Amino acid sequence: MLDTTYSVETPEGIDLRAQAAGPVPRILAYAVDVFYRTLILAGLGIALAFADRAGWGIWLLCSFLLEWFYPVYFEVMRGGQTPGKKAFGLMVVNDNLTPISWGASLLRNLLRFADFLPFAYAGGVICMTLGRNFQRLGDLAAGTLVVYRQQEKSRTSLPDAAPLAPPRGLQLQDQQALISLAERHADLSEARQCELANLLQPITGKADRDGLNYLRAVGSWLLGGK
Amino acid sequence: MKQIDFENRYRDRWQQLEEWLKTGDSDTDAAALDLPAAYRSLCQQLAVAKERQYTNQLIDRLNQLVMTAHHRVYRQQTLRRNTWLWYLLAGFPRAVRAQIRTVWLATALFLLPALVLGIGSYQNDALIYAVMSPDQVWQFESMYDPGNRVLGRERGSDSDLLMFGFYIKNNIGIAFRTFAGGVLFGLGAIFFLVFNGVYLGAVFGHITRVGFVSTFYPFVIGHGAFELTAIVLAGAAGLRLGQSLVDPGPRRRLVALRLAGVEAMKIMYGTFLMLVIAAFLEAFWSSSTEIAISVKLAVGALLWLLVFAYFTLAGRGAAHLGEEVPRGA
Numbered sequence: 001m002l003d004t005t006y007s008v009e010t011p012e013g014i015d016l017r018a019q020a021a022g023p024v025p026r027i028l029a030y031a032v033d034v035f036y037r038t039l040i041l042a043g044l045g046i047a048l049a050f051a052d053r054a055g056w057g058i059w060l061l062c063s064f065l066l067e068w069f070y071p072v073y074f075e076v077m078r079g080g081q082t083p084g085k086k087a088f089g090l091m092v093v094n095d096n097l098t099p100i101s102w103g104a105s106l107l108r109n110l111l112r113f114a115d116f117l118p119f120a121y122a123g124g125v126i127c128m129t130l131g132r133n134f135q136r137l138g139d140l141a142a143g144t145l146v147v148y149r150q151q152e153k154s155r156t157s158l159p160d161a162a163p164l165a166p167p168r169g170l171q172l173q174d175q176q177a178l179i180s181l182a183e184r185h186a187d188l189s190e191a192r193q194c195e196l197a198n199l200l201q202p203i204t205g206k207a208d209r210d211g212l213n214y215l216r217a218v219g220s221w222l223l224g225g226k
Numbered sequence: 227m228k229q230i231d232f233e234n235r236y237r238d239r240w241q242q243l244e245e246w247l248k249t250g251d252s253d254t255d256a257a258a259l260d261l262p263a264a265y266r267s268l269c270q271q272l273a274v275a276k277e278r279q280y281t282n283q284l285i286d287r288l289n290q291l292v293m294t295a296h297h298r299v300y301r302q303q304t305l306r307r308n309t310w311l312w313y314l315l316a317g318f319p320r321a322v323r324a325q326i327r328t329v330w331l332a333t334a335l336f337l338l339p340a341l342v343l344g345i346g347s348y349q350n351d352a353l354i355y356a357v358m359s360p361d362q363v364w365q366f367e368s369m370y371d372p373g374n375r376v377l378g379r380e381r382g383s384d385s386d387l388l389m390f391g392f393y394i395k396n397n398i399g400i401a402f403r404t405f406a407g408g409v410l411f412g413l414g415a416i417f418f419l420v421f422n423g424v425y426l427g428a429v430f431g432h433i434t435r436v437g438f439v440s441t442f443y444p445f446v447i448g449h450g451a452f453e454l455t456a457i458v459l460a461g462a463a464g465l466r467l468g469q470s471l472v473d474p475g476p477r478r479r480l481v482a483l484r485l486a487g488v489e490a491m492k493i494m495y496g497t498f499l500m501l502v503i504a505a506f507l508e509a510f511w512s513s514s515t516e517i518a519i520s521v522k523l524a525v526g527a528l529l530w531l532l533v534f535a536y537f538t539l540a541g542r543g544a545a546h547l548g549e550e551v552p553r554g555a
Contacts, residue, residue: 012269016296017289054384060391067395068402069505079297097293098300107487110494113406114414123410139488140480141467143271150290172279179281223281224228 005147006133016097018147020133023125025088026146029119031094032084037066068109077107091121091149095133104142111138159211163221175222182219188189229280236271240291243268247294265295316541318496322459323537325466325489332462335419336454343427346433358427359399366429370438390509397453400502401460405494408464409483411471415464422457444519447526448493448512451533452504463490 004022007015021150044062048055074082080100092100115124115136133145143206159182166175167201181196188196195210197204206214246259272288322329347353355361400418407414433442471479471487507529510523 010269010296012227012266014252014269016293018293051433056389057387057391058383058386060395064391064395064398068401076534083449093297097296099297103488103491106494107491111406113403114409117407117410117414118391122233126260141409141483143487145483150286150293176281183283185279223232224232 001101004134006096006097009162010097018093018097018145019150021088021146021148022134023128025126025135026089027121027125029082029084029090031089032087033045033071033082034084036083037070038215040066051142071109072102072105073111075109075213076102085146089151089210090146091147092144092146095145097147100144104144108138108142108144111141114138159216159220161216164214164217165221166218178219178220179214179222182216187215227278227303229278229284232278232280233284237522239264240268240288243295244291247291247298252352261295261299263302265292265299268292268295269306270311300500313492313495317492319537319540321489321496322462325462325493327471328465329459329462330467332419332458334462335416336423336458339420339423340427340430342423344431344434346496347428347431347432351432351435355427357424363432366433366438369437370433370442370443371502373439375406386509386513390423390505393505393508394502397457397505398498401497401501403459404495405467405490406488408467409471410468412468415468416459417460418464419461426454440519444522444526445512448529449504449507451526451529452500452507455468455533455537456497456504459493459500463493463497464491466490517536 004020005017006020007017009015041059041063044059048059049060071082072083075092078086085091091107091122094100095103112124115121115127115138117123122135124138127136127140128134131140135145139145151170159184166178170178180191185193194208194212197215198207200215201207201211204214242259246261246264249460250311254347267294272285272292275285275288286409343353343357400422404415404418404422407418433439467483467490470482474482477485511517512523
């Protein structure tokens, strides 16, 4: 399947699903992180300029910590999200979809340098696009994965159609199609829904609004509406 | 059961769990909710929902909830204090001894070029210019010129701090890059080891030839015990990663790399610590001009002895005491 879905079977016997994140959002997230880091360093530079040479020493120390441990801190302490990743809804997890551990986070961020080679993360991007789950070298060695953090979806409301019993002999597939139509009534334009309903005109014998209303009523019934 | 009935039956529980997961770490609520039990029944509900082919929206919602709860249930608690103590006393030297062949290889890759260039530039005054520019050579010479000592090297504590920051950023950066380069089939680690060996050998040879022995050796001997060893160890850890890709044995390369990563990280934690010690010594001890040369040499020799004794002896006795189970792949 040509798909970015990544699934893992847990000890509880269910499949967890996650969407692996590709190079583009990750590069953008990295850019945001670089921006923040530069901002912090610039701020520190101004603040420590008064401390002269000792200030420079502290500044170098901070720049070292930011360079190597900034991602580690956020990945472990902030649920796998650096500020940049948070901005793009990404998170780092172990490849069994558990929260990333210290060791794994350190390893993947130490190996960042190898991904950087030969220039500007070219190696990392190539490695990402070759693999199935967009893992760069550091991810491969540490056994980690960058996935999309799923957004909270607002609860959908069903169309207000009085439930109507479906005709007999409706296959499972047909039922699911009708349910989806009812559920997605807010996402699709009215015209498109009518168009879809018209496909079934030979069977339902109803056109446009009437046909759509009928299908919604059946869908609502199938979902258990009374 | 129709989907709406199913949802109605469990809605309250899901909401309760959602609320609980949102409130974060507060342990006060922990009593109110039995997380493992709630998580298990949630898993069961997700499985049922999938089996009955309820709508994707419901399954997505449950899947998301399971993911969040899963993260909470399987949160790993590392960094216990006694683990660190065990690591320092036994784990680190044992991890190094376990990779002793790779460590010797890294040592050879570092020392042989250093010896060749060291002897070479000791006997031939032009050889050092093949490695570095005349400006750099001049800089090194003035840094260790005994005539300069009182002028240039007597510095305040603020300069010590500056150099500390510099050594941390520069030296630990080099070690980390040496390690990371190892994942490219070992080539990066080999490059950095040889490069540093060549550079260092050339400086040693040249400075000795010029005759600044009395400033140079007391300066480098103290922190060198930690710094040079750490660079070699970082290289060895990198080579271990590379080796797993070149010769994965009976495993798949990816699996071998994962396992090697665990081994290598055991060495890298300690290496990092050694480099911090080295930077500290280099900034605050080695550079001090008030301490007599003989004291510096004696302490330096003692530190070398200490490092070697640590790696050969530490952790041999406590064979299985408190040993952590290595993380499987």
